[in-house]
Amino acid sequence: MTVPDAQKNDANQTQKLRRALNTPLLTLYGLGVTVGAGIYVLVGTTAAEAGAHAPVAFVIAAIVVAFTAFSYAELSTRYPVSAGEAAYVEAGFRSGSMATFVGLAVALSGMVSAAAVAIGAASYLQGLIAAPHWALTIAVVVLMSVIALWGITQSVIVAAIITLIEISGLIFVAVWGFGMSEPLGVDLVEMLPPLVGPHWIGIGAASLLAFFAFVGFEDMANVAEEVKDPVSTMPKAIVLTLVIATLLYLATTTAVLVAVPLDKLAASTAPLSLVFEMAPKSIQQSFSVIAIVATVNGVLIQMIMASRVLYGLADRGHLFPALAIVSKRTQTPAIATLLVMCIIVLLTLALPIEKLAEHTSQIVLLIFILVNAALIRLKWQGGDGADHFRVPIVVPVLGVLTSVLLFATSWL
Template sequence: MNTVEPQEPKLRRALTTPLLTLYGLGVTVGAGIYVLVGATADIAGPYAAFSFVVAALVVSLTALSYAELATRFPVSAGEAAYVEAGFEKSWLAVCVGLAVAMSGVISASAVAIGAASYLHALTGLSVPLLTIGVVSIMGLIALWGITQSVMVAAVITVIEIAGLLFVIGWGMSVQDPQGYPITSMLPPLEIDALRLVFAASLLAFFAFVGFEDMANVAEEVKDPVRTIPKAIMLTLVLATVLYLGTSVTVLFVVPSDVLATSAAPLALVFADAPEVVKQGFSAVAIVATVNGVLIQMIMASRVIYGLADRGQLPKALATVPQRTQTPVVATLLIVGIILVLTQSLPIGVLAERTSQIVLGVFVLVNASLILLKRQADTPSEHFRVPVFVPILGVMTSILLFSAGFL
């Protein structure tokens, strides 16, 4: 008599286009736009808003490459799978997967400390204690289940986006704006102006980092061939519109000298607002940072799970209980590392290098697609882009990566 071996529980395909888009917006929109407008304005002045458009155009090339690769290989630890398929080197795939997971861990650690700092201002409790609380609560939500985790993240994302829309609405209603005229924000076709825009776009790029995390939940997406490309492009378009509207508003309302030195530029829009409005926006900023912790946890744990599921890390890290259908051991490992980092290491320098880690991964991912396109194509259906897309993706990623050291 034949016996059938019970299958190990796998991740649940539960993410639809709206949920995946909200997940993408949640991991992309957040701390970046909430803190970067001032820094970009310090470099590009009135042209800072246009730098977000330039960054979006650069990121869109790699996003299209991700859309094809994620539908070719709809698995967790997507970047590692892409690099292994393209370069046929297992060790390189493991390095890429670990780099992606580390970028998420570092980002989540830095954001958790930021969230705790905002909470400290409201509660007076110690930042280390609040950091442990934030990481622990977000870890429990991540363990709960992918649908529940992404639903929580989706609700927070809606609040976060509503906060940006509120900034735009409130700012555009200000009677006496103190910033740049809107007509001065389009850069002229001059070398000096374009140089400033490009330099600021390196910072603006950081605000778009995160969309690639959508590839790492591909194993939990319904109908990935249709859903993933649509969700990736929707995420980038919506994020770009929000960034452009928010940056134009802040540049229009806030005095340039004040804006350029602020680490919380969006709050400056409410300088003359009632206290309840200021506190309400501060609460939204806290929610935005907490959301970043949760989503980075989800991403990093799925990368670790994916590597373990393919035998490239200890098999125990691929454990998925039937009850939660989430990678519990991998998630606990990620939460533990984040707790250690937040309590023992200066995150600032590491966080600055996160973008360079991501750009390095972008180069390898685009190169992998170029190599795959040179091979005989598989008969299976998947989303396709022309070969010049990953070629341009490699070039622009190397350019940004190199410029980061200047």
């Protein structure tokens, strides 16, 4: 039996995980993990690199993500299973060891990202709760692990509610920045960069940070085994997530640059709150609560993703069988979730948020390169008559090229 055939048979077997996610829930899940710490915490750092051209960095990151997003849309309907990227690479390269490497890299990216988000959440919480930062960080991770163990439907519904809150927060920032706040920043015309010049080095570096804000849509592939109708639902949810996130990021970043002086924005670790500095105290406090909710949500969803990847790898014999144990009561991978919780706690105590964000982007870009290459190989091999979403071969080719170029900027 070939590897692709084996993967298809796996997808057709009786599911151990509950198929409960439809298009709205899956889209909200994708937005929940995409929209969060990246935009709430790293806009200032992006502005420090790209200056007034920070919105362009988000556009470049969105373009890089778009090609790979469509590759994921096809692959997730070919192989709607947990540990999706590992299944894609195993099918494309016919290598179990490469699949295990990619699966572990995906899980690691989720855990590193969750650690970065947990640190940001604890920083916001310190403004409301007088407690040590490390204690608040651990409390956030433990609480989110309890919710993740609760059940996939309950977890995603909780995440979806929080997602609606954090999206409302970004819309609030955009409306206040454009309509209520005094314009102390840069003009819209200044945000358009000249076609040539040294400023593109800064924009390239900022694009890698902006890319972190888009990390998340690929996590949707790792809950495909819990989607009711993957062939119809996965492509729609992936595209909707990317489009909505891009529009939110551009509106938010532009509004903040218009409202806040550039030097002040570049030095801030809580950049969006600067828009409300002259607002009433109640408005400032309300937004602080939204920012806490937004960052906490990222921990939950990354934890769900990482645990499903470890479960999927163990279920296919690539990791310890214990990680494939599913709770009879909640139908969630209990052992995998607890392991993910422990690793995230260790990461939060070992590395600062900037390093965690940078390493997350590098790991995810490496995964994107391998996943796009796997789809290219699958299309070259041909012979697939299955009913699934399809993209032209130029899409994964461009996915490889754009991911390689952005990955290279991290070493400049």
